[in-house]
Amino acid sequence: MWGGKKRLYSATKFILYTAGSSIFLLIGALGIALYGSNQPTFNFETSANQSYPAALEILFYIVFLIAFAVKLPIIPFHTWLPDTHGEAHYSTCMLLAGILLKMGAYGLIRINMELLPRAHSIFSPYLIIVGAIQIIYAASTSPGISSISDMGLNGAVLQIVSHGFIGAALFFLAGTGYDRIRLAYLDEMGGLAAPMPKILITFVMAVGMILTPIYLLSMLRQMFYGYKLFTAPNSYFFDAGPRELFVSISLLLPVIGIGIYPDFIFSLSVDKIETLLSNYFYSF
Incomplete structure (x- = not known):
């Protein structure tokens, strides 16, 4: 009823990618919740104060990175997006561009960077390279992963919000x-x-x-x-x-x-970002 001629193929591909990435997200969440405690907890503050062995932290980081790379998406996990945008009804594309894709960037900031700072310091140079390639390849950015400076991270949050409105409007x-x-x-x-x-x-x-x-x-x-x-x-x-x-x-x-007046968005995120960055640099 809705969509183009290849809508069934695109919908199936979208479901497979989304469900597959959700499995990685579930594995990572369960691993963090079960580690180092007799009583599992999904309390974010408790997890943020938890330290992990280096190898385990890298493993958690990779699991979450795969999950959020599909959501953003980041190449080479992006192939579902052109098919979905090309075949879906424009109302679906508005939801994808305005909300779903931004969850990947938000997850990279709140989960990968905040909970796993040591692993992020290892992977961030490679993410910068991937982001640069993606800019050239798809004329789009992967906000939230290319800078750990105060202004850079605030700018990434601003880009996430503004791009959500602009992308939805254009679709x-x-x-x-x-x-x-x-x-x-x-x-x-x-x-x-x-x-x-x-x-x-x-x-x-x-x-x-x-x-x-x-x-x-x-x-x-x-x-x-x-x-x-x-x-x-x-x-x-x-x-x-x-x-x-x-x-x-x-x-x-x-x-x-x-x-x-971009300061309005900055005022909503600056305190949390300053806390995140202070914890990030304190961990080294």
């Missing part, structure tokens, strides 16, 4: 556009600005707030002012309505607010 706009014109390729589009000015404005608002504006503004020029006027038959050719405007504004206003 929503792309999906609402597809609902109307039933076209997915840029070379088939053009001349949409006159009949769809509200969607154009919201697209420009979203595109102007990310790191690749030149490429994406070129995309918008092709879509809305291209030489091919839209003449496809049987298309739902109407502009954004109240529903689309409400969702778009709800997603874009926080992004504008973060851009104007």
